[in-house]
Amino acid sequence: MSAVADPVLPKRRSRAWVKFRKSPSALLGGAIVIFFILIAILAPLLPVPGPVETDWSAVRKAPSDAHPFGTDEIGRDVLSRMIWGAQASLLAGVVSVMIAVALGVPLGVLAGYRRGWTDAVISRVTEALLAAPFLILAIALAAFLGPSLTNAMIAIGISAMPIFIRLARGQTLSVMTEDYVESARAIGVGHLALIWRYILPNIFPPIIVQGTLTIATAIIAEASLSFLGLGQQPPAPSWGSMLNIAKNFLEQAPWMALYPGIAIFLVVLGFNLLGDGLRDALDPRDT
Amino acid sequence: MLGFLARRVLIAIPTIILISIFVFSLQKLLPGDPVLVMAGEERDPEVIAALREKYRLNDPLPVQYVAWAGNALQGDLGVSLRTNQPVLQLIGEKLPVTFQLAIMALIIAMVIGIPAGVLSAYKKGTWVDWLANLIALSGLSVPNFWLGIMLILLVSVKLGWLPASGYQPLSEDPLQSIRTMLMPAFVLGTAIAATLMRHTRSAMLSVLQSDYVRTARAKGLRERTVLVKHALRNALVPVVTVTTLLFGELLAGAVLTEQIFTIPGFGKLVVDAVFNRDYAVVQGIVLCTGIAFIFMNILADAAYRVLNPRMRDA
Numbered sequence: 291m292s293a294v295a296d297p298v299l300p301k302r303r304s305r306a307w308v309k310f311r312k313s314p315s316a317l318l319g320g321a322i323v324i325f326f327i328l329i330a331i332l333a334p335l336l337p338v339p340g341p342v343e344t345d346w347s348a349v350r351k352a353p354s355d356a357h358p359f360g361t362d363e364i365g366r367d368v369l370s371r372m373i374w375g376a377q378a379s380l381l382a383g384v385v386s387v388m389i390a391v392a393l394g395v396p397l398g399v400l401a402g403y404r405r406g407w408t409d410a411v412i413s414r415v416t417e418a419l420l421a422a423p424f425l426i427l428a429i430a431l432a433a434f435l436g437p438s439l440t441n442a443m444i445a446i447g448i449s450a451m452p453i454f455i456r457l458a459r460g461q462t463l464s465v466m467t468e469d470y471v472e473s474a475r476a477i478g479v480g481h482l483a484l485i486w487r488y489i490l491p492n493i494f495p496p497i498i499v500q501g502t503l504t505i506a507t508a509i510i511a512e513a514s515l516s517f518l519g520l521g522q523q524p525p526a527p528s529w530g531s532m533l534n535i536a537k538n539f540l541e542q543a544p545w546m547a548l549y550p551g552i553a554i555f556l557v558v559l560g561f562n563l564l565g566d567g568l569r570d571a572l573d574p575r576d577t
Numbered sequence: 578m579l580g581f582l583a584r585r586v587l588i589a590i591p592t593i594i595l596i597s598i599f600v601f602s603l604q605k606l607l608p609g610d611p612v613l614v615m616a617g618e619e620r621d622p623e624v625i626a627a628l629r630e631k632y633r634l635n636d637p638l639p640v641q642y643v644a645w646a647g648n649a650l651q652g653d654l655g656v657s658l659r660t661n662q663p664v665l666q667l668i669g670e671k672l673p674v675t676f677q678l679a680i681m682a683l684i685i686a687m688v689i690g691i692p693a694g695v696l697s698a699y700k701k702g703t704w705v706d707w708l709a710n711l712i713a714l715s716g717l718s719v720p721n722f723w724l725g726i727m728l729i730l731l732v733s734v735k736l737g738w739l740p741a742s743g744y745q746p747l748s749e750d751p752l753q754s755i756r757t758m759l760m761p762a763f764v765l766g767t768a769i770a771a772t773l774m775r776h777t778r779s780a781m782l783s784v785l786q787s788d789y790v791r792t793a794r795a796k797g798l799r800e801r802t803v804l805v806k807h808a809l810r811n812a813l814v815p816v817v818t819v820t821t822l823l824f825g826e827l828l829a830g831a832v833l834t835e836q837i838f839t840i841p842g843f844g845k846l847v848v849d850a851v852f853n854r855d856y857a858v859v860q861g862i863v864l865c866t867g868i869a870f871i872f873m874n875i876l877a878d879a880a881y882r883v884l885n886p887r888m889r890d891a
Contacts, residue, residue: 418595421867421874425829426847430863433851434606510720514833517722518848533723537837540730547730551723559718566714 306495309571316567322560326553330376339367341374341527350543360545363535368546371527372553378528379557382443382512382521383505389447390454391501397451398458399485399493402466412455419452428511432520439512439528442521446511450504457500461493468492495572503565506558513554529554581882585875596867597649600860601642615658654864655857659849664861667846674842675835677747678765679827681758683820685766686773691816693770694777695809698785709774716771721830725764725837732760742839761838765830769823776819780812787811814884821877825870 310316329336339345345365353360359368401412419427431445465471466489474488515521516530524531529550536547612628613620629635633644648654654664697709733741745754784790785808793807794800828843835844843862850858 414591414595417592418599418867421592421596421870422863423825423829423866423870425832426863426866429832429847429851430603430859431606433854433859434603434856506718513720514722517833518836518851520851533726537726540726541734544730547723547726551720551727554723555715555719558720559715562714562718 306571310567313567313570315563316571319560319563319565319567322556323564326376326380326557326560329373330380333373333377336373338370338373341371342366342525343370350539350546352543353545359549360543362532362546363539363543368532368549371532372529372549375527375529375532375550376553376557378439378516378522378526379509379512379530379554382439382446383509383561386443386446386450386508386512387501387504389444390450390504391497393447394451394454395458395493395497398455398460399462399489401455402459402462403481403485403489405463409459413459416452416455416459419449420456424449424507425511425514428515429518429520432515437520437523439516439522439526442512442515445515446508449511450508453500453504454497457496458493461496462489465489465492499565499569499572502561502568506561506565509554509558509561578879578882582875582879585878589871589875592871593868594646596871597646597864598642600864600867601645603860603863604856605638649864654861657850657858658855659853659858664857665865667858668843668861668865671841671843671846674744674746674840675828675831675844677754678758678762678831678834678840678842679824681755681762682765682769682827682830683823685762686769686823687820689766690770690773691777691813694774694816695781695804695812697774697778698781699804701782709778713771713774716767716774719767721764721768722833722837724767725761725834728760728764729837744840744842757838758840761834761840764837765827765834768830769826772823772826773816773820777812777816780815781808784808784812814881817884818877818881821873821880824873825866828866 343366345361345367347365348357348361349365350363351357351361351365357367357369359372362368362371397412397416401409422430428442428445428449431448432442435441435445471484471488474484479487512521512528513530513533516528517534519531519534522528522531532550533547536543536550539546612625612632612634615628616624633641636644652665656663657667660667693709693713697706700706729741732738739760740757743757745757747754790803790808793803798807831842832844832847834840835842836848839845846858847862849855850862
């Protein structure tokens with residue numbers, strides 16, 4: 291088997307890294323994403339009150355030294371709820387994309403590898419799922435599964451799955467025509483080994499790019515579902531549910547709506563910049 | 578063209594059947610027995626038995642599906658648990674409201690997105706291009722429900738320029754109707770504008786490198802003529818098709834926008850149906866948007882063939 295050249299060129303990878311490092315917007319995106327990941331991980335260690343700790347003497351207080359982002363309608367610290375809310379948002383973004391990749395990539399590879407009837411059936415199902423708008427599908431699924439963060443992640447993951455089926459299928463079809471796959475087949479490499487060693491590593495770069503961009507979409511989708519009351523349930527904090535409550539106190543406490551929205555915007559922008567940067571860096575046409 | 582359309586509609590049939598199977602399966606995801614919910618608190622065994630008979634719940638799943646799909650084909654998508662109205666009638670009533678919102682959003686998106694895309698491509702690599710891209714990416718990253726909340730805070734609460742919520746039918750008072758829809762349409766239009774800008778930029782970049790643009794410039798035509806008459810006209814072909822495909826995004830965006838601005842349209846119907854556990858309405862909405870999206874796809878292909886003469890004989 292070693293007679294067949296390694297299909298993933300290490301040179302291509304290092305060239306991609308050099309290109310990525312040269313892009314200021316990609317680096318900015320990476321920095322924003324890392325910042326929010328650190329905040330989410332370090333939430334228990336940060337010197338802020340608990341996210342569900344209420345202070346009835348400080349209801350809807352404007353930003354001050356004691357509460358830099360103000361307090362909400364029952365005297366909880368908005369900064370603390372935002373820091374803990376980062377966990378829900380990032381978890382939802384990453385886990386739902388993992389669900390979409392775990393279901394979508396094997397189906398896409400299967401369709402592209404087997405072709406024929408398998409491909410026809412998988413492709414038609416994908417088209418049917420793609421026909422319903424992403425958010426409407428996620429809302430419908432979350433409504434039927436019941437409101438919770440876990441169900442919201444499943445709903446978003448299933449709604450995002452068809453994108454990965456389509457991408458993995460297209461990439462597999464293209465990789466299958468490469469000489470190294472032909473050579474591996476000629477020397478009798480089995481189906482599973484062929485997929486595992488030669489197809490998957492080569493279809494992975496575009497999937498990583500799509501995955502990063504889909505995390506951005508999934509974070510907005512989770513915030514939207516939580517905003518509608520279909521995601522994270524109170525009193526646990528999430529940016530979307532914070533905005534849902536904040537819209538009722540716009541005149542009295544505008545800070546309740548301002549900061550969670552900025553957080554969603556920044557983290558989504560971060561993933562979008564990172565995804566765009568990765569796409570440019572991994573694009574083999576542009577060296 | 579007719580043959581092309583007929584072929585496309587035929588190909589769409591299996592997809593529509595699959596969507597209907599998916600929508601039918603949604604109700605099977607419900608935890609517990611839906612009949613017990615419908616039967617109310619008394620849970621009279623006779624009522625339960627009658628409901629099971631009515632909804633054919635004693636039959637095997639494929640038989641239930643065929644019965645459900647047969648009714649759907651005749652326009653019977655069930656009855657709303659909340660309003661007792663037929664689902665299709667309910668959707669039909671709300672659609673014109675969302676349609677007005679979507680059209681206004683699309684106009685705003687085109688007015689912002691297309692010139693920004695042209696300018697960005699023309700000034701490729703300059704700070705104008707960089708700024709236009711950053712604004713477009715920001716438009717894609719901002720959650721539209723938050724943008725809506727912030728605009729209400731600024732434009733309605735602080736400045737008092739536009740109403741924060743409400744809806745006036747276009748037929749009753751056109752001016753007031755447009756005034757109430759302006760802010761929601763802007764919110765919905767921003768994300769679409771960003772997508773349009775990116776597509777226009779990429780189409781313009783490829784057109785600007787083509788031979789006929791070079792020829793037009795070599796002939797000594799004014800730059801504006803080259804840009805608008807020669808380049809933009811051709812670059813708009815893919816942009817028109819993309820715009821048709823943005824229909825799904827508009828509908829999905831309308832769900833949250835209508836919720837924030839309390840507009841009684843299709844999007845608000847979805848949310849109300851979800852909260853009232855009006856599952857027949859949720860199913861009807863997914864089925865209708867799915868089928869509508871497939872037809873918009875066909876329309877996009879047809880538009881592409883009409884606009885691109887080289888495709889007509891293909």
